[in-house]
Amino acid sequence: MRLDRPSGVALPAAGAAALVAGSLSPWATFAGFPGKMSLGGFPGGARLFCLLLVAGSALFVVDTGGRRRAALAAALGAVAVVGLNLVALVDQGGGLGGPAWGAWLSLAGAGLLAAGAWRLPAGRAAAPDDWPARPASVEVAAVAVGLLALLGAVVWGLAINESSRFVSFLVFVGFTCAALHHLGLFTWLTVLFARRQRMAVALGGAAAVAFPFTQQGNAYWIRVFASIGVFAVAAIGLNVVVGLAGLLDLGYVAFFGVGAYVGALLANASLTTVHVHVPFLAVVLLGGCVAAVFGLVIGAPTLRLRGDYLAIVTLGFGEIFRITANNWDGLTRGPNGISGVPDLAAGGFNFGAAHSLFGVTLPGFANYYFVELALIAAAIVVFTRLNDSRIGRAWVAIREDEVAAAASGIDTIRLKLLAFAIGAFMAGCAGTVNAHLTTQVSPDSYTFLESILLVAAVVLGGMGTVPGALLGSTALFVLPEKLRSFQDKRLLLFGAALVLLMRFRPEGLVPSRRRRREFRDDAPAPAP
Amino acid sequence: MSPLLEVRGVTKRFEGLLAVDRVDLDVGQGEIVGVIGPNGAGKTSLFNCLSGLDAPTAGTIRFRGELLAGRPDRFTRAGVARTFQNIRLFPHMTAFENVLVGRHCRTRVGLASAIGRGPRFHREERESEARAGELLAFVGLGRLGGVVARNLSYGDQRRLEIARALASEPGLLLLDEPRAGMNAQETRATADLVRLIRDRGVAVAVIEHDMRFIFGLCDRVAVLVQGHKLVEGSPAEVQGDPRVIEAYLGAPTA
Ligand SMILES: Nc1ncnc2c1ncn2[C@@H]1O[C@H](COP(=O)(O)OP(=O)(O)O)[C@@H](O)[C@H]1O
Numbered sequence: 001m002r003l004d005r006p007s008g009v010a011l012p013a014a015g016a017a018a019l020v021a022g023s024l025s026p027w028a029t030f031a032g033f034p035g036k037m038s039l040g041g042f043p044g045g046a047r048l049f050c051l052l053l054v055a056g057s058a059l060f061v062v063d064t065g066g067r068r069r070a071a072l073a074a075a076l077g078a079v080a081v082v083g084l085n086l087v088a089l090v091d092q093g094g095g096l097g098g099p100a101w102g103a104w105l106s107l108a109g110a111g112l113l114a115a116g117a118w119r120l121p122a123g124r125a126a127a128p129d130d131w132p133a134r135p136a137s138v139e140v141a142a143v144a145v146g147l148l149a150l151l152g153a154v155v156w157g158l159a160i161n162e163s164s165r166f167v168s169f170l171v172f173v174g175f176t177c178a179a180l181h182h183l184g185l186f187t188w189l190t191v192l193f194a195r196r197q198r199m200a201v202a203l204g205g206a207a208a209v210a211f212p213f214t215q216q217g218n219a220y221w222i223r224v225f226a227s228i229g230v231f232a233v234a235a236i237g238l239n240v241v242v243g244l245a246g247l248l249d250l251g252y253v254a255f256f257g258v259g260a261y262v263g264a265l266l267a268n269a270s271l272t273t274v275h276v277h278v279p280f281l282a283v284v285l286l287g288g289c290v291a292a293v294f295g296l297v298i299g300a301p302t303l304r305l306r307g308d309y310l311a312i313v314t315l316g317f318g319e320i321f322r323i324t325a326n327n328w329d330g331l332t333r334g335p336n337g338i339s340g341v342p343d344l345a346a347g348g349f350n351f352g353a354a355h356s357l358f359g360v361t362l363p364g365f366a367n368y369y370f371v372e373l374a375l376i377a378a379a380i381v382v383f384t385r386l387n388d389s390r391i392g393r394a395w396v397a398i399r400e401d402e403v404a405a406a407a408s409g410i411d412t413i414r415l416k417l418l419a420f421a422i423g424a425f426m427a428g429c430a431g432t433v434n435a436h437l438t439t440q441v442s443p444d445s446y447t448f449l450e451s452i453l454l455v456a457a458v459v460l461g462g463m464g465t466v467p468g469a470l471l472g473s474t475a476l477f478v479l480p481e482k483l484r485s486f487q488d489k490r491l492l493l494f495g496a497a498l499v500l501l502m503r504f505r506p507e508g509l510v511p512s513r514r515r516r517r518e519f520r521d522d523a524p525a526p527a528p
Numbered sequence: 529m530s531p532l533l534e535v536r537g538v539t540k541r542f543e544g545l546l547a548v549d550r551v552d553l554d555v556g557q558g559e560i561v562g563v564i565g566p567n568g569a570g571k572t573s574l575f576n577c578l579s580g581l582d583a584p585t586a587g588t589i590r591f592r593g594e595l596l597a598g599r600p601d602r603f604t605r606a607g608v609a610r611t612f613q614n615i616r617l618f619p620h621m622t623a624f625e626n627v628l629v630g631r632h633c634r635t636r637v638g639l640a641s642a643i644g645r646g647p648r649f650h651r652e653e654r655e656s657e658a659r660a661g662e663l664l665a666f667v668g669l670g671r672l673g674g675v676v677a678r679n680l681s682y683g684d685q686r687r688l689e690i691a692r693a694l695a696s697e698p699g700l701l702l703l704d705e706p707r708a709g710m711n712a713q714e715t716r717a718t719a720d721l722v723r724l725i726r727d728r729g730v731a732v733a734v735i736e737h738d739m740r741f742i743f744g745l746c747d748r749v750a751v752l753v754q755g756h757k758l759v760e761g762s763p764a765e766v767q768g769d770p771r772v773i774e775a776y777l778g779a780p781t782a
């Protein structure tokens with residue numbers, strides 16, 4: 001650790017002071033901007049993010065690996081947050097009269113910080129030695145804190161209702177992660193999580209189970225997460241197909257739809273064509289199996305095709321499913337779909353009703369949430385165990401070089417079919433639960449766009465990993481919700497976010513080790 | 529006793545081009561057979577037929593007396609493994625994982641067992657890992673198991689490809705230009721490695737341009753010119769054959 005000459009610190013010190021002062025001053029000349037921005041004396045709204053990013057200026061006096069890029073990321077984050085809010089203030093305040101002097105002061109401060117960071121010596125990149133081995137207790141604590149920070153960020157983000165503030169939040173999180181990444185924190189955490197995997201999984205599972213108990217009977221977020229859960233199971237299934245076996249399936253949502261129709265038709269819904277009621281556990285498995293059979297039927301002729309051709313043909317099959325569902329009135333009731341799907345019931349336990357547990361009243365959706373958790377857990381077990389077996393290795397080999405895989409003794413067609421069927425099975429299971437969760441099933445839920453979103457969730461989260469699929473589906477579900485007040489600009493912003501992410505992190509949020517190697521030359525290799 | 533590999537009248541036609549023309553070739557147990565010929569003579573095309581990557585237009589391939597046909601994995605399971613002229617490893621897998629993939633057709637764990645993780649799964653996995661480690665050491669990569677394949681040196685990549693092929697427990701190994709791009713010392717090491725492979729009871733058929741390498745290593749050499757087999761015999765016979773000299777002078781090669 002080395003302290004810089006004071007002269008080198010003058011510029012950023014002035015910037016930091018200006019940014020702190022600006023963040024505590026009013027940013028708006030008019031009332032009503034989210035975060036009480038017309039009032040000074042406290043860092044309301046997006047101003048808080050600026051104040052937190054000032055912490056990055058500590059890097060001007062601490063010499064550590066990757067400091068220049070990290071300091072630059074923090075400063076540019078502040079610039080971006082102030083800039084975005086300035087645009088919104090000008091927009092809503094009717095011109096340049098909208099923003100107050102605090103916003104301009106913050107912008108100047110952030111700019112000075114960025115200039116100071118730019119002038120820092122390039123220095124060395126973060127090295128593993130910057131994060132030396134710690135005693136076990138510290139490592140365990142670090143895993144716990146890391147998970148808590150993740151959950152905290154999710155809960156914090158969910159609680160932000162105003163779209164503009166949510167965008168600021170995303171920018172803040174993005175740049176903070178970039179800064180921490182340059183400091184080598186994530187590399188260290190990745191290694192730690194790998195070493196403490198059991199504990200990380202146990203803690204994550206415990207947090208997921210505890211979540212509904214923290215909502216004090218409020219069903220909203222429990223319901224959202226139950227829906228995300230459905231999406232996540234399908235994303236894990238698609239991750240087998242795309243992430244492991246490397247087969248780009250653009251019609252994947254059809255399998256989800258097959259499961260949903262099976263679930264709806266066998267539940268004795270009020271508006272249906274089939275009047276039977278089959279026990280739910282059987283229906284979940286049946287939905288999965290029917291979807292898997294569809295997967296085999298579609299896969300058998302198409303899996304001889306490669307890359308682009310496969311994508312186009314699967315896209316076609318996805319549309320065929322939707323159009324068939326739309327026209328087969330005798331079974332699917334056409335565009336009306338099956339509706340009035342009753343709540344799940346098992347042995348006198350009604351999944352739709354609120355229940356009391358440990359003195360906490362859980363809304364009906366909590367039951368579905370737990371069903372989803374169980375499905376996700378099962379999907380994770382299947383995914384990770386297959387991945388770490390001769391079957392998973394064969395899939396990855398096929399993705400890397402199909403000819404070499406075949407010459408190495410892998411029956412490529414059979415294994416591709418297997419990947420297709422397993423992915424379809426998972427989507428089918430998720431679909432049956434979704435039929436009950438949404439109480440109706442209709443063809444317009446299974447469009448090409450949904451398939452694309454699922455692929456996006458997998459790619460964005462990180463191909464070939466479970467956390468990637470979970471994070472990707474959460475992001476894809478929450479982002480459009482949160483950006484709702486931008487109305488028609490919503491999809492544009494969403495697209496821009498995807499493009500930015502793919503530009504700066506092409507391997508996805510939580511890539512597998514192998515995947516990271518495809519994009520980064522310096523990715524560490526494991527010991528055998 | 530019939531030979532290990534019996535190739536009869538194998539022909540491969542691409543559009544108008546006759547790449548392999550009615551080739552007969554035998555490889556016996558414990559033999560090292562060389563295949564030489566000018567560039568474009570059809571050597572790789574012949575190997576593609578012998579390993580199932582391409583279906584011959586005509587002709588038959590018997591291995592241990594049984595007819596071989598169909599997809600490449602059936603050839604590998606029957607006991608014919610190969611390496612490629614342009615190295616084809618799984619570039620982002622580690623050396624160790626590459627060899628484990630080669631074990632695929634000799635392992636049986638299915639879906640249920642892989643998900644259930646019973647004792648059979650662990651036993652088979654341990655066995656595969658032990659064999660992969662042994663093979664890496666055998667080809668001289670004992671310390672490089674954890675290195676990602678594409679980060680290995682050129683020579684090491686060629687050795688890794690051989691280890692991966694050997695992992696499928698072949699009776700016959702097809703090597704397509706195994707010393708391409710190697711210096712003299714690495715070439716000698718490769719020749720030694722091929723002999724060691726033969727000593728393990730694996731017959732070898734090898735394509736090479738390096739005459740010294742071929743004539744010093746092989747028990748028998750076949751010369752391909754424009755798809756057909758010009759001469760076949762011991763290194764001494766082939767070296768002295770005027771037709772071979774003419775074929776090479778007519779079409780000089782690297
Ligand atoms: N897939 C293919 N399609 C068309 N022509 C091919 C193909 N593969 C090889 N050939 C042609 O077949 C001939 C033999 O090629 P090859 O077997 O690679 O020769 P060698 O390995 O002896 O140098 C060449 O003329 C080559 O251009």
Ligand SMILES: [Mg+2]
Binds near residue numbers: 571572573613
């Ligand atoms: Mg060749």
